[in-house]
Ligand SMILES: Nc1nc2c(ncn2[C@@H]2O[C@H](COP(=O)(O)OP(=O)(O)OP(=O)(O)O)[C@@H](O)[C@H]2O)c(=O)[nH]1
């Protein structure tokens with residue numbers, strides 16, 4: 001096995017030269033635990049417990065590492081990322097949590113059963129555009145008696161240009177269409193709600209090899225072997241998949257800018273609104289409202305745009321508040337330091 005099989009390319013190897021000159025070596029993070037990581041190094045995979053980067057690396061990150069005189073592996077740097085999937089963190093803090101790095105393609109998996117929800121697809125699309133990866137929408141459970149084709153078209157209208165595939169992980173229908181995305185050195189992440197069928201799809205793609213592919217007996221820094229599970233793993237025919245607890249908790253995360261990418265149609269209409277900062281609620285000369293009146297744009301779609309815009313504004317506000325609190329905290333510390341410094 002070599003680094004290229006895990007996605008090593010000039011995008012990473014060219015900027016890596018500066019680290020190479022310092023005696024560092026490259027590797028890719030294949031799993032993250034609390035305070036330790038699984039690192040693929042080309043020749044082997046090791047468990048690393050020492051990391052000196054300001055932020056911890058994410059699954060999928062390429063890092064620069066070295067060994068100290070005792071043979072302990074130390075992660076020193078995270079290489080610039082091609083893409084970064086983030087989610088809103090649970091709880092009160094609103095900062096983004098990184099769930100995976102250097103993902104090329106995101107499979108947005110949704111069941112055609114009770115799981116089917118076009119609004120959720122819009123949110124996941126926003127998150128994917130925000131990450132820099134390319135979305136592929138996978139509508140699963142086409143074996144069930146549902147209006148599969150109709151629903152596929154509904155979703156296609158939401159995401160012009162994005163592939164929307166009908167599959168059944170149970171009967172394997174359409175699964176071959178997914179295989180075309182398993183390209184040598186390219187990384188796919190699966191996101192979607194619980195029960196959408198992500199595990200079943202992965203099982204289909206890997207067959208009986210899956211357990212063997214994911215399990216790894218990695219040496220820790222003391223040379224002991226422990227069995228763990230990879231979150232990033234390679235398909236025997238090439239192509240890499242990311243699946244793990246972090247990525248399974250993906251929620252809404254995005255910015256106003258990417259909102260317009262999920263709602264390209266509304267964004268285009270908005271270009272003709274009289275006011276540049278039109279909120280499309282009651283303003284005179286609003287081209288978006290005019291389109292709703294004439295039936296060109298559905299009321300539902302405008303409503304979901306407004307809802308997402310509101311959530312994003314709320315999120316941005318909370319982020320600002322968090323930033324302000326942090327600023328205040330810093331100033332308090334500085335003031336205190338002044339107060340306690342000896343008078344000149
Ligand atoms: N009818 C039908 N059921 C399916 C299909 N794919 C998965 N299921 C069922 O849907 C349920 C959920 O599937 P999982 O693969 O565990 O879903 P998941 O997305 O991995 O869910 P989490 O592990 O909770 O994130 C299981 O009972 C599967 O058997 C399908 O193509 N057709």
Ligand SMILES: [Zn+2]
Pocket residue numbers: 270273274278279280281283285286287288289
């Ligand atoms: Zn308007």
